[in-house]
Amino acid sequence: MVRKACSAAPNVLSPQCPTRMVLDLIADKWTTLVIYLLSQGTRRYGELQREVGGISQKMLTQTLRKLEHDGLVKRVVYPEVPPRTEYSLTELGTTLREPLGALCKWAVEHLPDVEKARKAGARQRARASEALSA
């Protein structure tokens, strides 16, 4: 495991730990979706809004701006009329595909387990107390 990431103690719990940053990065409902889409190729603003489905312009713009600010997404504006803006992953942005992919892979593989646990959870919870006293 990655230790000395933080100052002295390998503490993920301190806010300045890089782990925290990743969370801020992906712990956003939309961010991951946008990255996913862009990992498939360059998109225009409108395309993204249409494809993500359910996202408001506010959120899309906000997400895009954050991503751009973090150097993960490249924004190219063509000073034309009508306006055209194209978004794409930067070099850095593409490096996120793998770890993100690993996570998705986990989801696909373990989804059944989680669903099973969710269903069993309700029943099991009811008998939890009695099981312990036995």
Add this chain to the structure above:
Amino acid sequence: MVRKACSAAPNVLSPQCPTRMVLDLIADKWTTLVIYLLSQGTRRYGELQREVGGISQKMLTQTLRKLEHDGLVKRVVYPEVPPRTEYSLTELGTTLREPLGALCKWAVEHLPDVEKARKAGARQRARASEALSA
């Protein structure tokens, strides 16, 4: 608006896609921290609260409950006085360590890049307008 789930095409954009579930799972400031801690060994409620630092009992309990409900965390209550509760990762929970670790690894490796981008962004943004008019 429910198009085909992601049965055939892994459409991350549809809400019922497993990817969405992962997001719901980790897209929580605390969840990842808790999992990280538990991946190091069993913890008591109070220990978690102290170690995570900054988390309220409400959030801790809530997070723990969700994790338990999803079958990632095992909760053992000892009917003693004073009460003692121990939390630990389930078998399923430990499988999350790897993909989560990959993410952390990414963070550590690319943190400098992101920070650089963040710093450069501010300056660059200032010259963006003038650059266009030039």
Add this chain to the structure above:
DNA sequence: CAGAATCCACGGCGATACTG
């Protein structure tokens, strides 16, 4: 010690309207 319950503030986020 572990947790449930309540109150409340802030901010996320969507909807809408306007601009270049």
Add this chain to the structure above:
DNA sequence: CAGTATCGCCGTGGATTCTG
């Protein structure tokens, strides 16, 4: 088309209090 600006809901989450 690609945004920005404004408003308002409501969910998230913190602080506090109470219980077994």
